[in-house]
Amino acid sequence: MKSIFESLRKTRNSVFGQIVNLFGAGEIDDSTWEDIESLLIQGDVGVETTLALVERLRHRVEAEGIYRTQNLHRVLREEIRSLMPDPGPLNLDWPLAVVLIVGVNGSGKTTSIGKLAAHYKAQGKKVVLAAADTFRAAAMDQLEVWGTRVGVPVIKGPEGGDPSAVAFDAMKHAQAHSADVLIVDTAGRLHTQHNLMSELEKVQRVISRRVAWAPHETFLVLDAATGQNGLIQAQQFFAAVKVTGIILAKLDGSSRGGMVLSIGHQLHLPVRFVGTGEHIEDLAPFDPEAFCDGLLGDRSDT
Numbered sequence: 468m469k470s471i472f473e474s475l476r477k478t479r480n481s482v483f484g485q486i487v488n489l490f491g492a493g494e495i496d497d498s499t500w501e502d503i504e505s506l507l508i509q510g511d512v513g514v515e516t517t518l519a520l521v522e523r524l525r526h527r528v529e530a531e532g533i534y535r536t537q538n539l540h541r542v543l544r545e546e547i548r549s550l551m552p553d554p555g556p557l558n559l560d561w562p563l564a565v566v567l568i569v570g571v572n573g574s575g576k577t578t579s580i581g582k583l584a585a586h587y588k589a590q591g592k593k594v595v596l597a598a599a600d601t602f603r604a605a606a607m608d609q610l611e612v613w614g615t616r617v618g619v620p621v622i623k624g625p626e627g628g629d630p631s632a633v634a635f636d637a638m639k640h641a642q643a644h645s646a647d648v649l650i651v652d653t654a655g656r657l658h659t660q661h662n663l664m665s666e667l668e669k670v671q672r673v674i675s676r677r678v679a680w681a682p683h684e685t686f687l688v689l690d691a692a693t694g695q696n697g698l699i700q701a702q703q704f705f706a707a708v709k710v711t712g713i714i715l716a717k718l719d720g721s722s723r724g725g726m727v728l729s730i731g732h733q734l735h736l737p738v739r740f741v742g743t744g745e746h747i748e749d750l751a752p753f754d755p756e757a758f759c760d761g762l763l764g765d766r767s768d769t
Contacts, residue, residue, distance in 0.1 A: 469719060469743035471751050475761030478724035482510035483762045490540045495528060499536055503543075510725035511694035516732040520546055544759050550728045551755045554712070554737040558683045563641055565649045565674055565681035568714075569667060569704055570688035572655030575716030575742060577606060579688050580652055581613030582750035583714070583740065592647040594619040597637030599630040599670060600654040610652055616747065620644075630654065630666060631673040638677045651682070664707040671708050686739060688714045689730075691721035698729045705734060712739035715753075719744050724762065 486506050489499065500521055507517040527533070527542050559566075566583070570576040577600075584594045596614050600606040604626040614621035622637035624630075634651050641649040651674065653667055674681045687710045689697040704710055718724060718741050730736050738753040 469749050469751075471718075471741055471743060471754060471757040472761040474719035474741060474743035474751075475724050475758070477720070477722040478510065479762060479764070481722040482506055482725065484764075486543070487540065487763055490536045490538075493536050494534055495536055495539065499539075500525065507725065511723040511729075512725040513695050513698060513729035513733075516550070516729045519732060520550065520728070540763065544763055547728060547762065548755055548759050551731040551758065552735055552737040553755070554739060554753055557739070558711070559648065561678075561680070561683055563638070563646060563649060563678055563681075564683050565638070565651065565678050567651045567653065567671065567674065567682035567685040567708070568688060569653050569685065569708065569710070570655060571700060574655070574688045574690045574693075576655060576688040577609045577613065577652065579686075579714045579716050579740070579742060579750065580610065580650055581617060582742070582747055583686075584613065584617045584619050584650055585747050586740075586750055587648050588617060588619060593645065594648045594650065595637060595641040595644070595646045596621045597634050597649060597651040598623040599633040599637075600652050601626060601628045601630050601633060602654045606652070606655070631670050634670050635673055635677060638674065638681075642678075664703075667707055684711050684739075685709055686712050686714045687736075688716055689726075691715050691718040691723055691726065691742075694723040694726050695729065697726050698733065701730055701734055701736065705736070710736060712737050714738075714740045714742070714750075716742040718742055719749075724758075727758065 489502055504517055504521050523546050568580055587594050596619055598607040598610045598621055601624055607623050611621045622640050624633040685708055687704050713736055715738055727738055741751050741753055743749045743751050
């Protein structure tokens, strides 16, 4: 399995490595802040989060009497780390833990579900998948391929059928077969389509009536390459359902890993998993410290 550090190579080399290169033997001046601000925005940290981060850096520099750029590396790392909420333990300690997966088409949602199923099966858990994306036959077929590959059952319905009915049937199957985890796929809804968002809310209501306090986790899958568009998607989904965390897909192929800082700062949502490659095992539980290492270099370099 690729590490988070490895998957951030493009982000580190294209943008954040340039920030680290600023931390030479010179003194901190106005151009230092301008350069940092420009590079953070290029790295898809976003304007609002960038301005907040630079302001916090300037405050720290003044309060701690820091004058040399070489001392900024430690402070920047600490402030970046503070933007990312601590993931904490997942809420999966239930007789049947239900995980709802949402996200737009093309985000890597179905692949992430397959990897997540493999992750929990490797922990010895019995996993069931619900193919509640009934709007596209290809989506159900793709999920079934992943189910076969991982070795877990996939509960389907007719193309164009009621997604809530599929979720309901999958919960009955999971309970009857003493499954530990049920992962529910949903249609790749465009966050601008109100009717599809309403359908997503209905799926969530049906799940909650069948299993106490379900869904216990709701993961939004975001494509790392979307940058700040991912933040807009997160805001819209967050308004429709109670998103509890992010799965950041395709991180290894993107140079826009800075979007994680915007999500943490503006939505206070933790990243739960990161897609680090194309193989089935390339799904890493998110580690904020490893992420900082991936952006700025290993801590031993500071």
